[in-house]
Amino acid sequence: MARPRILYVTDLSYPARGRRYGDEDVRLTARLRERFDLALAHPLDATALMDAFDAVVVRNSGPVLHYQAAYQEFRTEALRRGTRVWTQLTGLADQIGKQYLLDLTAAGYPVIPTVDRREDLHLLPAADRYAVKPKQGADSIGLVFATPEELATTPLGGVLVQPRIDFRHEVSFYFVDREFQYALYTPDPERRWELAVHRPSAEDLAFAQRFVDWNRIDHGIQRVDACRTREGDLLLVELEDLNPYLSLDLVDPATQDAFVAAMTASITRLLA
Structure with missing residues (x-):
């Protein structure tokens, strides 16, 4: 039987501080090829190539403000053509800017x-x-x-x-299709990209789940970034629903396997 064809959008050469986008995507696509026929594309090429594939997976494509016009064309054309995009282009958060921070503040959510x-x-x-x-x-x-x-x-x-919030540390919660996968935090807030595994409490998970459920995404990745105040409360810093870096190399092999399985199942559901 023919395998689904996936266009995987990434900028392997983007010089991210403290992170290696290319390494993460090379490792992740190696796993996804077990289930899909897959080709990598630079974000500037996605619109021209996407019709030849069953779905487009947007991953570490770099800040879209560096290619805002091309990103907007991709969004417009994908929505017009009915292209399956993972993460879905229905998000209310970073996919469309930072307006959501104003909206959540006005609605009384626990956000800075x-x-x-x-x-x-x-x-x-x-x-x-x-x-x-x-x-x-x-x-x-x-x-x-x-x-x-x-x-x-x-x-x-x-x-x-x-x-400016005086906080103990930052913590990020990673979700696939609204399902929690793992969490990482910054033991030293001055060294933002030196992360360690965080074992969230039930209250931590309820905090993060609230934002994931608020956002209207059924298929894709969301990363809830928060800071913990000196009093111990969590406040939302960012809800990343476009192309969040995953820091998968920092979690144990079993967690990596579970994440890849969740991602594979999610893309399969999107294709169905």
């Missing part, structure tokens, strides 16, 4: 308080410094910190403002 208008700055808790980040940002590109005095004269068009 976020505003985008000067007249709303008073709604933020007092802080010695504030993070100012582009609404279309990624990978900390364009992120700056400002004191309250500096914030008073900082242009706020197209950016988000958040108080």
